[in-house]
Amino acid sequence: MNNFADDGGNSASGAGSAQDSIGIVVDIAGSGSQIRLDAARLGSLQNHADPSISMSGQVGSQVKMVVGRNWLIANVRTMRASDDGHIVAHIDFLGEGTRDGTGKMTNFRRGVTRYPVPGCEVLPVSTEDLRSVFAASDEPHIEIGTVYPTDDIRGALYVDPMLSKHFAILGSTGTGKSTSVALVLHRISQLSPEGHIVMIDPHGEYSAAFKGCGELFNVDNLQLPYWLLNFEEHCEVLLTTDGAERQRDADILAKCLLAARTKSKTAEQYGKVTVDSPIPYLLTDLNTIIVGEMGKLDRAGDSTPYARLKNKLDELKADPRYSFMFSGMMVSDTMGSFLAKLFRLPANGRPISIVDVSGVPSDVTSVVVSVLARMVFDYAIWSRTEAQRPILLVCEEAHRYVPKDESAKGQAVRKILERIAKEGRKYGVSLGLITQRPSDLAEGVLSQCGTIISMRLNNDRDQACVRAAMPEGARGFLDAIPALRNRECIVCGEGVAIPIRVRFDDLEAEKRPASSDPSFAALWRETGGEEGIIQRTVKRWRGHGR
Template sequence: MSDMSSKGFHSVHPASPQDLAGGSGVPQVDNALEPIGIIQEIAGSSSSIALDLTRLQECSEDADPSVALAGQVGSQIKIRVGRGWLLASVRTQKQDTRSPGGITAHIDFLGEGDEERLTGRIHGFRRGVTCYPIPGALVYPATTNDLRQIYASDGRSTIQVGTVFPTRDIRAGIYIDAFLGKHFALLGSTGTGKSTSAALILHRICEAAPQGHIVMVDPHGEYAAAFKTTGMVFDVSNLAMPYWLMNFEEHCEAMLTSTGEQRQEDADILARCVLQARMKNRLAEQMGRITVDSPIPYVLSDLTTILQNEAGKLDKATTSAPYVRIKNKIDELRNDPRYQFMFSGMLVTDTMADFIGRIFRLPADGKPISIIDVSGVPSEITSTVVAVLARLVFDHAIWSRDEKQRPILLVCEEAHRYVPNEKNSDGSSVGRILSRIAKEGRKYGVALGLITQRPSDLAEGVLSQCGTIISMRLNNDRDQAFVRGAMPEGSRGFLDSIPALRNREAIMCGEGVSIPMRVTFDDLEEMKRPASADPSITELWRQTGGEEASVQRTVMRWRAQGR
């Protein structure tokens, strides 16, 4: 037994006759009922406690895994306050000879609950603290039964994605409305199981809402395999994105090659000519007044003809070079087979409603997710394609306010590519529209999901707009510091464990969960996993035969720029 009583630790649970072992008079300790420390200092959300080393060693042998970890970094402890319990997580630990018990730890308060009279367990748990403990209050281990009450759903719609660490059977639930309504971010270094975890969460959402509307930007073509039966997959072969859906800013990104002062001159010319091309459509006549941003169909050959005509009107003091530059670029886009998914030579018809219905899954028909595989899109236009998709999601939400609201979830894998920080920004429109969705999207029913392995490369402020953060292992110090700044203060106790997380483990905190938690994600069925597994190099190198034919097929695809 420990020497707690001699140092000011007092148990409030006297030993019963059943606790005495064989009449020897030596009580058998129920670790859940015996204190492990006392409060030393109270300071708002973070306070310090004194832990008894001997009691922690006794708890470490307990059959209850939650009690066995009592007092360790990332574990939960409880403190009696009046007739209830206050729950806290341990953030730091250090040896302190001046401390009663020999260990000083800092804790973060998570919330409070009432005490069941018969069992002493926590029930009616709620976030926040209304009544703080006083120095000298006793600290107890939080048991698995306590945690079961704390992590239990409060009746809101949830999806279950894993098991709460360190328990074996408490399910980790995510509140769907809060998770999506205030955006989320999934972070993790390469190889931690990030893609599989993203697929797991999206599968659970699709199962809960088979008539939902989810658009996922997939830059590596990983997720087609995971959602081939529960979603629609679009790539360069069937995306058929009309070029005239681009607004003026996106037109400039796709069709202008100049820089500096020349670019502004070219942009002015392009604006005039695109507006003239749009006005040739009968829709423009019906609409009356339109702008260069209006999504009115026009024919590319009309645009090049207008450019030629405008160049012919020039006086000798003005050069025709800008017109030639723009026309040459448009001809290049029309003739390059890699751009046919967007700049096809077919006659232009008004397919906007059909395109939006297909991509946004309106109606979903039991396949609520669209996977937009942009791995085959030329790199110089990928950002523009993603910008068009993201802007269409946002604009559709704005202009459908008079209709029955149908929220749309936009998920971006490799998000740091599209919303980079100022240091890595190239000024592209995709960063601006995604930043705007992060700030304003929830007002219009647009949910944003950001998945990235480099959170420190994200635009400043975007991560802080995410109400729920799911962080898997992060190996980079800059990334860890960035996430630490974005996480709520009550979650700081979990952050120190981020570098030590195992694969398929994560820290979840924010609006989408009851309290911050460490979670082991469920195994996902083979057919539902993305094609993101690392290949076995030695195994592949052992395989021989067929190399010549494989090289020939590869060369043919390479030359055709097809896949």
């Protein structure tokens, strides 16, 4: 079993030295097995013209074996030197393809029906083999880059499996994550120009990337009606207390809010109205009801909760930063037009809405995201009897909104995003989570993502978190995450036939987000005009301060 075929020997394919045995199988254990490789043979292939063959036997490369009429493809996960001068490698089986009469591989599919036996020869995988493995089927797909280590094999993502079971794009700051997200969304938009995509953009990066094919919303034109908030979201905005006091304030708000909604003319069309019903009501009505309830009290001390609510309401109405939501003019029933505009119904060739929340006051940002996410989910539920219009919700900086810390503020947004992750696929809602800190995401949310696109992650906890969320067969690829270059990624899960390492395509300058890092060395050489810069900055700062 320690002997390997000679370079000109009868290997499984008989195609010369590049296709001769480089080792043998020594241990079979389900998805993870061991092979013994010939170090000298691997060394002789390192200068091979075929880049895939030259990579043979290295961590992250693929090898193949003959089992019956099939080729078995496996990924090399780890390597170590053995006492007899050979190399022992752990492998993960990826799938199998049919071996035709000439020894070529066709019809590759994920999964293994028959395993090899110890002593079975191990051969290098050629670029031609990889072409068969990664050949895109007729299913709708997008091409995002080139499969490593080849120069021309295209990496494809299958759109339906990727979106129906959610996806996550992960990567440390500076790895090209924002540009890669823009690339994926541009390709999806090109494939489906009548699609429906809503993206939450917390830093205002993506407006520049999608101004040609999307609708852009910010605090100046979002016009998010305050009455769309449900009771929990009202509480997060209006209540300022904690503990027992908060519960008392919440009870009072529930009573007054229900009265205000019921007083609305729109409420007359519907039988039962609750505090959560998205029924338009006047802020002046809510204010009047609070004052009226306060006037019924016998003791002055009992009026404190009412005064707190009234003061907070007055503060929101008076503060221009909140005018995008709490404008007194927004009392007409604009729900239908708001949903049509936000969800791109119809899309008219502009399938993506970029919602820039960078200008939203920080204390209500999570509430705004909560409302937008809940609108997506509730629309999907209540439109089940209609012609289906699936919606993709993409959430940048997802760890802000679904944090691991359950005591953090903003529980409304956490609940709705967790619910979409668990139940969204039943109703045609897809979730795309983008984060640089997957270890800070709530437990289980990442594991709900059927496809994970991971760029370089520098933090050990983040790497461990991604590894735990992925199937065992992808481990060899995931071990390469710390070594990825910028604009490179590992893709695992439902959206690909097998795990792949991909170099992202370059994106045209006009389609890139405004996220490039400043050059300190270059910009620190520039001088002049500082006085005007400061004056204009202070003016904007004072006029729109958050």
